[in-house]
Amino acid sequence: MASFVLESSFAFNCLPVTPANFDFHSHSIVSDGFLPPRVVAGRAAGNGVDLWALTDHDDLGGLAEARVAAEEAGMGFVNGVEISIEWRGVPIHVVGLGFDPANPALSGGLDELRVGRIERARRMGDALAAIGIPGVYEGALCFVTNPSLISRAHFARYMVSIGIARDVPGVFQHYLASGKPGYVDHRWATLDEAVGWITGAGGVAVVAHPARYKMSGADMRHFLDDFKDVGGQGIEVTCGSHSPDHVMHFARLARHYAFHASRGSDFHGPDESYVDLGKLPQLPEDLKPVWRLVV
Ligand code: AMP
Ligand code: MN
Ligand code: MN
Numbered sequence: 001m002a003s004f005v006l007e008s009s010f011a012f013n014c015l016p017v018t019p020a021n022f023d024f025h026s027h028s029i030v031s032d033g034f035l036p037p038r039v040v041a042g043r044a045a046g047n048g049v050d051l052w053a054l055t056d057h058d059d060l061g062g063l064a065e066a067r068v069a070a071e072e073a074g075m076g077f078v079n080g081v082e083i084s085i086e087w088r089g090v091p092i093h094v095v096g097l098g099f100d101p102a103n104p105a106l107s108g109g110l111d112e113l114r115v116g117r118i119e120r121a122r123r124m125g126d127a128l129a130a131i132g133i134p135g136v137y138e139g140a141l142c143f144v145t146n147p148s149l150i151s152r153a154h155f156a157r158y159m160v161s162i163g164i165a166r167d168v169p170g171v172f173q174h175y176l177a178s179g180k181p182g183y184v185d186h187r188w189a190t191l192d193e194a195v196g197w198i199t200g201a202g203g204v205a206v207v208a209h210p211a212r213y214k215m216s217g218a219d220m221r222h223f224l225d226d227f228k229d230v231g232g233q234g235i236e237v238t239c240g241s242h243s244p245d246h247v248m249h250f251a252r253l254a255r256h257y258a259f260h261a262s263r264g265s266d267f268h269g270p271d272e273s274y275v276d277l278g279k280l281p282q283l284p285e286d287l288k289p290v291w292r293l294v295v
């Protein structure tokens with residue numbers, strides 16, 4: 001009887017033994033994506049993804065719906081989250097995969113991060129008002145789809161809607177990127193906290209989109225040393241914001257650190273993402289794919 005339950009639950013999870021197309025980085029309306037989790041699941045399956053993770057920013061609220069929809073679509077599903085951290089003053093994102101979402105340290109830590117986002121958003125609104133653009137915090141709230149998760153993406157979408165810039169990247173470039181007038185410093189989670197929450201909940205920690213950080217090569221290696229020391233095991237090598245040169249560079253670092261390699265589109269929605277779900281190049285063949293650690 002026990003073995004029957006085990007076998008049928010494995011089949012029900014639809015986890016492929018060797019996924020040909022895994023995508024372990026994507027967002028829904030639970031953070032700053034445009035589509036509900038079940039719609040993201042359907043789109044991933046329609047694009048040929050056979051193993052998928054939803055990785056909303058600092059929130060686990062979409063995982064149950066995503067899992068059911070993935071199973072209905074015959075696609076494997078892995079619990080995911082993208083945690084906002086700060087390391088030596090640099091904001092960095094760490095993806096967690098394959099954890100227990102009921103773990104209290106993980107969910108409690110994320111609760112605090114989301115509360116901190118509200119206070120940070122108010123300060124962003126004040127900073128923009130000080131340069132003559134009032135009401136942006138209130139306006140951004142109209143673009144928020146999860147009342148407890150406000151991100152700079154919501155600010156950018158509102159600012160496009162009132163004609164401050166033609167598109168979202170333009171708003172970031174002139175107002176919201178580090179060093180621009182609407183950017184405010186913020187205390188995110190520490191590296192130890194985020195990796196500790198993920199591994200303490202039985203998951204695997206992965207560095208998200210490493211090419212996006214404003215860091216020297218030496219600082220990146222220092223960060224990866226620290227990440228490995230605290231228990232990090234993976235790095236995104238193929239992702240929506242990586243050029244072919246970035247892929248080669250971070251593949252070399254994955255080999256050097258013996259990290260498992262991840263592949264993730266960072267899909268937010270059809271109109272605001274460079275790469276659609278599952279539409280990424282394959283990982284270099286010699287790398288250890290991170291799905292091996294979570295299925
Ligand atoms: P936050 O977590 O509030 O700092 O917001 C970060 C989010 O803003 C990212 O996850 C993206 O969705 C979006 N974002 C950041 N930089 C850019 C950019 N240059 N262009 C477009 N969207 C961006
Ligand atoms: Mn985002
Ligand atoms: Mn990110």
Ligand code: MN
Nearest residue numbers: 025027082266
């Ligand atoms: Mn992301």
